[in-house]
Amino acid sequence: MRISAFFRLLSLNIRRNARNLLLSSTGIVIGIASFVFFVALGYGVRQIVSHDLLGALPVNQIAITPKSYAAGMFRFESLLSRGITEDTLARFRALPGVKRVYGKMNLKAPARAVVPIPAFLQQQGMASAFYTELVAQGIEPEAIDKKDLGGLDFIFHPPPKAPTSQPTTRSPKPPIDRDVVQCGRFRFSKKPVPVLISRRLLDLYNSTLAGTRGFPKLNDQFVRAVSFDMYVGSSAFQRDRHPAGVCRMKCRVVGVSNRAILLGISLPLGYIQRLNLIYNDATSAPTYQSVILEAHQASEIPQLLATLDKMGFTLESGQIFARKVGEMVFLFALVLTLISVIIMVIAAISIGHTFFMFVYERRYQIGLMRAIGATKSLIRRLILMEAAVVGIVSGALGLGVAWTATHGLRWALERSQRLPFEAAKLFSFPSWLPWAALGFSVLFCLIGAFFPARRAAALDPARVLTEG
Amino acid sequence: MIRLEHVSRVFQDGTKRLEILNELDWSLETGQSIAVMGRSGSGKSTLLNILGGLDREYEGKVFFDGQELKQLNDRQIAQLRNQKIGYIFQSFHLLDQLTCEENVMLPSWFAEMSHDAALQRAKDLLTRVGLAHKIGTRPQRLSGGEKQRVAIARALMMKPALLLCDEPTGNLDEATGEEILQLFLRLQKEEHLTLILVTHEIRTAEIADQVFVLQQGKLVQGKLEDGHAVAHS
Ligand SMILES: Nc1ncnc2c1ncn2[C@@H]1O[C@H](COP(=O)(O)OP(=O)(O)O)[C@@H](O)[C@H]1O
Ligand SMILES: [Mg+2]
Numbered sequence: 001m002r003i004s005a006f007f008r009l010l011s012l013n014i015r016r017n018a019r020n021l022l023l024s025s026t027g028i029v030i031g032i033a034s035f036v037f038f039v040a041l042g043y044g045v046r047q048i049v050s051h052d053l054l055g056a057l058p059v060n061q062i063a064i065t066p067k068s069y070a071a072g073m074f075r076f077e078s079l080l081s082r083g084i085t086e087d088t089l090a091r092f093r094a095l096p097g098v099k100r101v102y103g104k105m106n107l108k109a110p111a112r113a114v115v116p117i118p119a120f121l122q123q124q125g126m127a128s129a130f131y132t133e134l135v136a137q138g139i140e141p142e143a144i145d146k147k148d149l150g151g152l153d154f155i156f157h158p159p160p161k162a163p164t165s166q167p168t169t170r171s172p173k174p175p176i177d178r179d180v181v182q183c184g185r186f187r188f189s190k191k192p193v194p195v196l197i198s199r200r201l202l203d204l205y206n207s208t209l210a211g212t213r214g215f216p217k218l219n220d221q222f223v224r225a226v227s228f229d230m231y232v233g234s235s236a237f238q239r240d241r242h243p244a245g246v247c248r249m250k251c252r253v254v255g256v257s258n259r260a261i262l263l264g265i266s267l268p269l270g271y272i273q274r275l276n277l278i279y280n281d282a283t284s285a286p287t288y289q290s291v292i293l294e295a296h297q298a299s300e301i302p303q304l305l306a307t308l309d310k311m312g313f314t315l316e317s318g319q320i321f322a323r324k325v326g327e328m329v330f331l332f333a334l335v336l337t338l339i340s341v342i343i344m345v346i347a348a349i350s351i352g353h354t355f356f357m358f359v360y361e362r363r364y365q366i367g368l369m370r371a372i373g374a375t376k377s378l379i380r381r382l383i384l385m386e387a388a389v390v391g392i393v394s395g396a397l398g399l400g401v402a403w404t405a406t407h408g409l410r411w412a413l414e415r416s417q418r419l420p421f422e423a424a425k426l427f428s429f430p431s432w433l434p435w436a437a438l439g440f441s442v443l444f445c446l447i448g449a450f451f452p453a454r455r456a457a458a459l460d461p462a463r464v465l466t467e468g
Numbered sequence: 469m470i471r472l473e474h475v476s477r478v479f480q481d482g483t484k485r486l487e488i489l490n491e492l493d494w495s496l497e498t499g500q501s502i503a504v505m506g507r508s509g510s511g512k513s514t515l516l517n518i519l520g521g522l523d524r525e526y527e528g529k530v531f532f533d534g535q536e537l538k539q540l541n542d543r544q545i546a547q548l549r550n551q552k553i554g555y556i557f558q559s560f561h562l563l564d565q566l567t568c569e570e571n572v573m574l575p576s577w578f579a580e581m582s583h584d585a586a587l588q589r590a591k592d593l594l595t596r597v598g599l600a601h602k603i604g605t606r607p608q609r610l611s612g613g614e615k616q617r618v619a620i621a622r623a624l625m626m627k628p629a630l631l632l633c634d635e636p637t638g639n640l641d642e643a644t645g646e647e648i649l650q651l652f653l654r655l656q657k658e659e660h661l662t663l664i665l666v667t668h669e670i671r672t673a674e675i676a677d678q679v680f681v682l683q684q685g686k687l688v689q690g691k692l693e694d695g696h697a698v699a700h701s
Contacts, residue, residue, distance in 0.1 A: 005577035012565045368561045371522060372622070373550025373578035376542050462517035465557055466634060 001378060010385055017358060021386075024354035025394035025445070027347025032398025032441050035340035036433060037405055042333020044428035046326055060298040063104075063316040064308055065290045083287030092293060095307060097300035102143035103288035104261075105272050107136040109242065109279035110235030113251070113265075115228040133237075134230060135264030138272025143292055144196065144257055150224060152254035154196060156270025157189035183232075183247035184278035192227060192252035193267055196260040207423075226253040230265075232275055244279050259292075290316055344444045351390070351448030355383065359456040366456055367464035380457040387449030388442050395441030399434055469629065469662055470519060471495040475528035476685075477514055488514050489526070490685030498629065501656055501663040503676035505690065505697040510682045512666040513634055519664065520553050520632050521545050533629075550578050554623030554661075558635040560615045562607040568594060568618050569603045575625045586625075593621035596658075597651060613644035620651065630662045637672055649675050673697060 014021065066084060084103065092101045111134040122128055141155050181188045202218060210217040230249045233242035251265070260266040276286055293308075295301055305315070314320075359366070366379055406427040413423035477489040488511035496502065506512050517523035518530060521537050524545070530537045532548065540548065562571050569590050576586035594603055597617040607615055616636060623631060633652070637645030653675055656663050665676055670692060673679050681690040681699050688699040 001578050002580070002583075004583070009577070012563075016565055364561055365563055368563070369574075369578070370546070371520070371549060371555050372575040373546050373626075375546040378546075378578070460523075462514075462523040465522070465555075465561060466513040466517065 001374075006378075006382070006385075009382060010389070013358075013362070013382070013386055014389055020354060020358075021390050024350050025347070025390050025397075027350050028344060028391070028394040028441055028444060029397045029401060031340050031344035031347050031444070032395050032437050033401035033405065034343060035337060035440065036399060036402035036429075036437050037427075038333055038336035038340060039433055039436075040402070040406055040427040040429050042329060042337070043430055044426045046329045046333070047428050048425050060099075060296070060301065061292055061294045062301060062305065063290050063292050064313045065316050067312055067314050084289075084291055085285045085287055087285075089288070089291065091311070092291060095293075095304065097295050097297070097304055098293055099296045100142070100294040102140040102292040102294070103269065104290045104292070105138040105269060105276070105286065105288045107138070107232070107272050108276050109232055109244075110237075111136055111230055111232045112234050112236065113228050113230050115226070131236070133235060135261060136230070136272065137261040137264060137266050137289070138269035139196075139259060139266050140269050143259055144255070145259075148196070148199075148257040148259075149255040150220060152194065152224065154194045154254050154268060156268040157191040157193075158270075159187040159189045181247070181249065183249075183275075184244050186274045186278060188249065188271070188274070190250075192250040193230070193271055194254040195251045196255050196257045196266040197223065197253055198260040198262045198264075199256045199258045201260075201262055202256050203425075220256050223253050223256055227251065233279060242279065247275070247278070341440075344440060348444040348448035351387065351445050352450075352452060355387065355449045355452035356455065359383070359452050359459070362456075363459060363464045366459050367461035370459070370461040371465060376457040379459075380453045383449055383453035383456050384446060387445040387453075391442030391445030392438060394445070395438040398441060399437050402437075469496055469498045469533060471529075471531040472518075473529040473531075475518065475526050475530060477511070477518065477523070477526045487685055489518075491528070492685070492687055494680075494687050496662065496664075498662050499660060500678065501661075501665070501676045503665045503667060503673035503679045504682055504687070505668060505673055505679060506682035508668060511685065512668075512682055515682065515687070516632050516634050516664065516666050519630075520555060521549055546578070550575055551626055552629050554626075554628035554631045556616070556619055556623050556631065556633040556636050558638040560607075560612075560619045560639075562615055562618055562622075564606060564608055567604050567606055568599060568610070571607065571618055572621045572625055574622060579626060581626075589625060590621070593624055594618070596655070597621050611644075612640050613647060616640065616644075616648055617651065620648075620655070624655065624659060627659065628661070630664070631656070633663070633665045635667055636665065637667070637669065642671075645669075646671070670697065 089101050089103055092098060113132050113134045114129050115132070116129045117127060144154050181190055202220075202223065205215075206217050209215050216222075228251050230251050231246050232249065233244055233246040249271075251267075257266070273286060291313075293304065295304055308314070369379065370376075410423050410426060413426065472492050472494040475489055475492040475494075476487065479486040479488060492515075504512055504515065514523065518526050521532070521540075524538055532552070535548075537545065537548075563574070566574065569587070572590040572593055573586045576589075591600075591603065594600055597620055599614060599617055599621070602610065602614065602618075607618065610618065616639075631652075636652070637648055640648060649672060652663065652665070655661065663676070665672055667673055673692060679690045679692060679697055680687050681697050683699070690697045690699045692698075
């Protein structure tokens, strides 16, 4: 049979029954719409909870701390705990299933920042700069997603080679290092220190403070333009200067990341390691506050957690909560998704009824087509194709309904401005979702039409054509 | 062209066994026109359905151009019906959503025939059955006689060798029926058809070369006498 003829027959039948088909596909439309709605909601909420609100990690990664640290809000460094040293990291790396290990190290020295305020905000009556105490944390640059950096570098800039104490060359003048900062016994590159700030902090600001009292909304690009000075060894709460003196370092924000410390700034680990050596007893081994373990596969995490537990380490408290909440939200979304699948099953039954009716109404036409040369399989294919078209149309309608509902809700929430996160993030549409929606819609229509199509193919043309 | 060997057809009606055809032996040469008569319920339609490959639940053997119909698969039997056999039914069975022209072309949709060739043939046939002016009309707006003409054109679309007509004038008034019968005669000559007319009307049977009567499940040669078909003794 010619393809064009097949589609001509198809379109004839569909047009003839368009109203009935549309009516019987309402169930599928509702099912698909709720499916898309709940999946998007589940994904959105899970992302907000785990990534934005709690700074959680991808499923194959965990953040761990020594057990004594995991006391929630009241963290205190137990004297008994020796903390996480380089040795500990090496032991973690050796564990089976571990792909990478990233340490996070806090700056163990007071620090302040002086952030210049942009001119346009000064015009609105703000001061020319603001001073703040700083919590700085070092993180390994490899742990940061390149997407968060917008093309900028988040690396430790090595200082140029120091002039050796015994010059081997007989150059008349020693080189003058204009691009080097001397601080304690370390030299730093004069290039600004790359700094990350927390994505969640930015979101919290944007969804609560921004918009009120003339505070502007900040996006990644805007934040990346911010530079400021950091004074290590200086604190408003300490009258006396630190014995190691104060180091001034130029800093530049290069990105916004979920991995950055919530209230503070994150620097490449190299800076923090050196600064800690300057401001602390250099004889004790440097310790990390927490470690991100990346497993080869998410399925290896439970085994890994058991091993770590024996070693005296546990999940960061935020992580435990994030995992729990993430699981609950996922379960909740799963139940709702299942309900929408049940809706679709019921809808498939109604599609089946409609198609049984069509087959009965069209029995003469089907018998005639058989008599003049249609095969059984062609009749079956025609009916199934009709169902597939109904599936595509109702899938698209369902997507439309879901889109309207989610965007309407977003709009309403954005207007209310009462959320601790951006309303736009409440629904997240994974790229496979529209395809899954269309696929499910077609699948359930095909399931519904399966038996009617079989009956149509099995129809006895001799009987229908000679009756009456 | 067609040969039946010991063909029986039994229907199960609840617990009753209905032996409609009983060990039929019959053969038919190309180019003949045959009328099959018999009382209502004698099994005329049943016989026609078997000859046309629509009903393959018979016992015995049916050969069409040397091929036994039961041996053919779904695709082969569909192709045979499409290419070799034309059907005309008492109740026309035209598709209301299609125009006359498309109704006539319908069989070509199930074959590898180009659209242009099919269109040409359909127009030609509609002209020959006297409906050149109704090409784009839909069947609802045609009279009974016109509908049957469209059905005849459709049956001839693929140049079949055998034309099976089940009470072709049963739903038509006498004058219209007469016109249709004349049309059959003319087309049979033009298209070199083998024609089987099933009817219980004498006037229809009169146009056939030979008359057979179906009675008690057997097919017997008959003749027309005083407005009755009677079996040769
Ligand atoms: N599919 C069927 N199932 C049961 N009985 C049938 C079936 N088809 C036909 N019959 C019976 O077979 C008999 C012959 O039918 P038919 O061939 O249509 O007769 P005719 O065309 O000569 O009037 C009738 O009694 C009819 O009820
Ligand atoms: Mg009959």
